[in-house]
Amino acid sequence: MQPIIEVQHLFKRFQNVTAxxxxxxxxxxxxxxxxxxxxGAGKTTTIRMLYGFSPPSRGxxxxxxMEISHDWRKIKARIGVCQQDNTLDPDxxxxxxxxxxxxxxxxxxxxxxxxxxxxxxxxxxSNRRNAKVMDLSGGMIRRLILARxxxxxxxxxxxxxxxxxxxxxxxxxxxxxxxxxxxSGLSVVLTTHNMEEASHLCDRLVIVDHGKILVEGSxxxxxxxxxxxxxxxxGGPDQALRDYLKTHQVPHDDLGQRIILYTPDGHELSSAVRxxxxxxxxxxxxxxxEDVFLRLTGRxxxx
Amino acid sequence: xxxxxTRTISWRFVKVWKRNLVTFQKIWKINFITPLLEPLLFVLAxxxxxxxxxxxxxxxxxxxxxxxxLAPALIATAVMNNAFFETTYASFVRMYYQKTFDGMLATxxxxxxxxxxxxxxxxxxxxxxxxxxxxxxxxxxYVQYPSGLLVVPLAFxxxxxxxxxxxxxxxxxxxxxxxxxxIFLFVTPMFLFSGTFFPISNLPLWAKPLAxxxxxxxxxxxxxxxxxxxxxxxxLLSIVYLAVFAVLFSALALVFMRRRLVK
Numbered sequence: 001m002q003p004i005i006e007v008q009h010l011f012k013r014f015q016n017v018t019a020x021x022x023x024x025x026x027x028x029x030x031x032x033x034x035x036x037x038x039x040g041a042g043k044t045t046t047i048r049m050l051y052g053f054s055p056p057s058r059g060x061x062x063x064x065x066m067e068i069s070h071d072w073r074k075i076k077a078r079i080g081v082c083q084q085d086n087t088l089d090p091d092x093x094x095x096x097x098x099x100x101x102x103x104x105x106x107x108x109x110x111x112x113x114x115x116x117x118x119x120x121x122x123x124x125x126s127n128r129r130n131a132k133v134m135d136l137s138g139g140m141i142r143r144l145i146l147a148r149x150x151x152x153x154x155x156x157x158x159x160x161x162x163x164x165x166x167x168x169x170x171x172x173x174x175x176x177x178x179x180x181x182x183x184s185g186l187s188v189v190l191t192t193h194n195m196e197e198a199s200h201l202c203d204r205l206v207i208v209d210h211g212k213i214l215v216e217g218s219x220x221x222x223x224x225x226x227x228x229x230x231x232x233x234x235g236g237p238d239q240a241l242r243d244y245l246k247t248h249q250v251p252h253d254d255l256g257q258r259i260i261l262y263t264p265d266g267h268e269l270s271s272a273v274r275x276x277x278x279x280x281x282x283x284x285x286x287x288x289x290e291d292v293f294l295r296l297t298g299r300x301x302x303x
Numbered sequence: 304x305x306x307x308x309t310r311t312i313s314w315r316f317v318k319v320w321k322r323n324l325v326t327f328q329k330i331w332k333i334n335f336i337t338p339l340l341e342p343l344l345f346v347l348a349x350x351x352x353x354x355x356x357x358x359x360x361x362x363x364x365x366x367x368x369x370x371x372x373l374a375p376a377l378i379a380t381a382v383m384n385n386a387f388f389e390t391t392y393a394s395f396v397r398m399y400y401q402k403t404f405d406g407m408l409a410t411x412x413x414x415x416x417x418x419x420x421x422x423x424x425x426x427x428x429x430x431x432x433x434x435x436x437x438x439x440x441x442x443x444x445y446v447q448y449p450s451g452l453l454v455v456p457l458a459f460x461x462x463x464x465x466x467x468x469x470x471x472x473x474x475x476x477x478x479x480x481x482x483x484x485x486i487f488l489f490v491t492p493m494f495l496f497s498g499t500f501f502p503i504s505n506l507p508l509w510a511k512p513l514a515x516x517x518x519x520x521x522x523x524x525x526x527x528x529x530x531x532x533x534x535x536x537x538x539l540l541s542i543v544y545l546a547v548f549a550v551l552f553s554a555l556a557l558v559f560m561r562r563r564l565v566k
Contacts, residue, residue, distance in 0.1 A: 014566070053408050054566050077411045087406030091326040100325060103318045104410035152410075 002065055003028050004156055004187045005050065010059035012045050012211075019045040021211030022059075027156075027189060032182050034198045034205030035191040036293065038302040042211040043191040044084060047160050050189065051081050063156065077105060080154035082145050084161045088133045094144055095120065095129040098151055105152040112151070119147040123177060139170025146177065157181065159190045163197060175200060195290040199223075209297045219289050226295055227287035228262040232273055236280035244277070253295065262287065262295075307557050311413035319407065319420030320427070327428065338381060338432035342439045345377050346370055362502045363533030374445035375526035376499040378436045378454055379461065382429040383519050386462040387490060389425035390469030390556075391482050397421075398473065404564060418560045421470055422553055426462030433458030446530045453529040461522040464545050467552035468518075474559030493519040504535065518548045 005027040012020040020042045027033040035043050048054045049061060052072040061068045063075045088097050095116055102112035120126045123143040128136065136144065142162060149157060162178070163171045171194075178201055182188060192198050198205055199219040206216045215222060223229075228251075234241060237259040245252050250269060251262045263269045270284065327334060350370040360372040397403040404417050434455050440446055446454075472485045496506070497519035503511055514520050521541035528534045 048566075051409055053405075073411045073413070076409070081409035083402075083405060083409060085402050085405060087402040087409075089322070089326065089403060089406075090401060091329060096325060100322050101406075101410070103321060104315075104407060104412050106315075106318075106411075149409075 001029055004031070004064060005033075005189065006060070006062040007046075007050070008060040010046065010049065010061065011057045012042070012049060012054070013057045018211055020049070020056075023206075023208065023211070023213050025206055025213065025216065027187060030185050030187055032188045032190065032201055032203045034202035035189065035208060036193065036195070036198055036205055037191075037208040038193060038297050040302055041208045041297075043208060044160055046208070047158055047189065047191055051079055051158055052076055077152065078154055079156045079158060080149035080152060082149040082157070082159045082162055084164070086141055086145065088141065088144060088148070090133045093130050093132060094125055094136070097133060097144060098148055101148050102151045107152065115151055115153070119150055122180075123147045124173070137170075139166055139173065142166060142170065142174060143177070146174065150181075155187065157186055157188045159188060161192055162190070163192070163194060171197075193293075195288065195293055199289040207293060207296055214296045215292075222292050223287045223289060227291035229287055230263050230270070231285055231287045231291055232261040232263060232270065233283040233285070234259045234261065234273065234277055235282070237277065238279065241273075241277040244272070253299070255299070260291070262291070307554060308415070311415045312419065313413075313416065315412055316416040316420040316423065319412065319417050320424050323420070323424040324427075334428075335435060338385075338435040339439060341381060342374070342377050342436045345373065346440070346443060346445075349373055360502060361504075363527070363531075363535055365531075365533055367531065367533075370443075371445050371531065372502075372527075373500065374440045374443070375454075375530040376497075376523045378433050378440070378458065378530075379497075379519060379522040379526040380494055380499060381432050381436055382458045382461045382522060383465045383490070383493070385429040385432045386425040386465035387469040389428055390421055390466045391473055391485070392479065394421050394425075394470060394473050395476075395479050395482070398564070399479070408564070414561050414564055415557060418470065418557055419553070422463060422466040422556065425466030425469065426459045429462030429465070430455050430459040440530075447532060450529050450532055454526055457522065457525045457529060460542070460545050460549065461518070461525075464518050464522075464549040464552065467549055467556050470556035471552050471559055474556055474563050493517045496520075498523050498535070502535065518545055521545050 003026040007026070008024050010020055010023050011018070023046065035046060037043050045054070049056045050063070050068070052068045052075065055069065064078060066075055068075055089100065092100060098116040098119060099109070099112050102115065107115065120129055123146060125140060125143060125147065128140065133141065133144070146162065163174050166174065175197065178188070182201070190198070190201060202219060204216070204218050206213045208214065215226065217225070235258055241259065242254070245261070253260045261269070261273065274282065354369045357369050359366040360369055362372055407417055408414065437446060437451060437454050441451065472482065476482060496514050497517045498514060499519070503514040503520065506514060515536070521544045524534055524536050524541045525538060528538050
C-alpha cells in the first residue's frame, strides 16, 4: 500500500544553521507516527515542511503520493494541522473560530455548522461555544485548536506538541480524544518531547537530534533495544559498584549521585545488585522510552 | 526569491477578507463612530473657530468657503488613515502577535491570497468610512450630487494604494514600535502638505513637485473633483498615479511579506 507520507533526504538550512540534516521516513495509512527529539532537534521545522509552510532546502516530500512543492493546495485541503502556537482568532468566539476556518477550506456554511457542532461536542466545548477565546483555559484552547484542525475532515492529522503546557487532567483528556481519532483510522504525525505521550500513542516513532534521525521503531522495540526490559537505579553508589559494573561490562549511566543500570536479561545482575550494592536506595523498574531518549540524546541541557 | 508567483493567487482571498469582516462586525459600532464624528468635529472647529481667520479660498478657479474647501480633503485623509493603519498596526498584530496568518497557512490559502485580502480589506474599510463621512458632509451641503457618489470608488482605489504601502512597511519593519517612523516621515507630511489644509498653489515653486509626488494629494484632488467639480491637476493624471502607486506597492508588499512569513 502506498504510504501517506514519504520523506526522502530532507534538508533545511537557515543562514548558518542546518536545522534538518538529511532525514528520510515514511508514514503508512492509519499509522500514528511520532517525531521525538529535544528542543531544537528539528521536529517543528520538519513538520512545517510537511504541511507546506516552509520550503525544504533540499529533498522530496510526498503526501498522498503528491509532491508538496507542486500540489500543496490539494494536499493542504486533506490534512489538518495543530500548530504549537495558539493561532486561534482571539477576536472571535469558539464557534466562529471553527466556522471561519471551515471557510478557508471552502466548506459550505451549513455543513460547517454541522461539523462545528460535532467537534464542539467531541471536545467537550459545546457549553462554551459563545465564549471568547481569550476567556478559555489552556486546556480548552488546545482542544479548540484540535477541533479546528479537524474541521476539513482530514485524512492526515499533524500535531506539533499538542499537550505541551497542559495540566495532567487536560493532557489525559487530549490523549483520550486522540486515541478515539486513531481508532477511527486517521493517520497522525505527532511531535512531542513527552515520552509518556509518545509510548502511549505512537505505533512507530523516530528520535531526531541535530536534524538527524537517530533511531526508528515501535516504542516497545526501542525500549528493548536501547534500554532493556528492566532498569535499576542505584542511589548513592560506591566504588565497589562502579568496579563491578566495569568488570562485568554492564551498560549504565553514571550520574554521580545515582547510577542507572540497563539490564538486558536481568536476573543474575539484579540479585547481585540487590544483595551487594543497595546501601541507600534501589529502584527496580521497567525500561521506558524516556531511558531510550536520554541515552540517545544525552543528558546535557538544550537551549 | 523576489518573483511573484501569480499561480498562487485565486479568488480564495475573499475568505480572508470575510474573516476580517466578521471581526469588524463584532465592534462595528465603535468602528463607525470615528468616521461619523470626525467630520463633525472638523467642520465644527474650522467652521466656527478657524473660518473667521481666513477669507475664502481660491481653488480651481473658484472662491470657496474654507470648510467647503476642507471637507473633501477630510474624506481623503480618513481613507489614508483607515487603510494605512489597518495594514500596519492591525495587520502586524494579526501576523506577529495573533499568528493568524500562520494558522491560515495550514489551510489551502496561499500567502499571496492572505496579503491581497489584507490590502483589499483595508481599502474596503476605507471606502466604508468614506461613505459614512460623505453622508455627514452632505448634510452640511458640502457635496454635489451625483458626482459626489464617485467618492466611494475613489476611496477604494486610494485605500488600495495606502493599504499596499502600509503592508509593505509591515513586511520590512522589525518591531511594531517602529511604525512611528513611516508615520512621522510619510503619513504626517502627507497629511499636512497634500493640498489638504491649503491649496498647493500657495506653496513655493520648489515645493510643488513634492506635493505632486504624494499619493494623498491625488486622492484629495479626486475627492474635490467629485464633491465640488473643481480641480487643479488633470484628474486622469491623479487616477493613473494612484493606480500605479497601488500596483507598485502591492507588488512590493507581496515580495516583502512573503520573505517575512516564509521561513
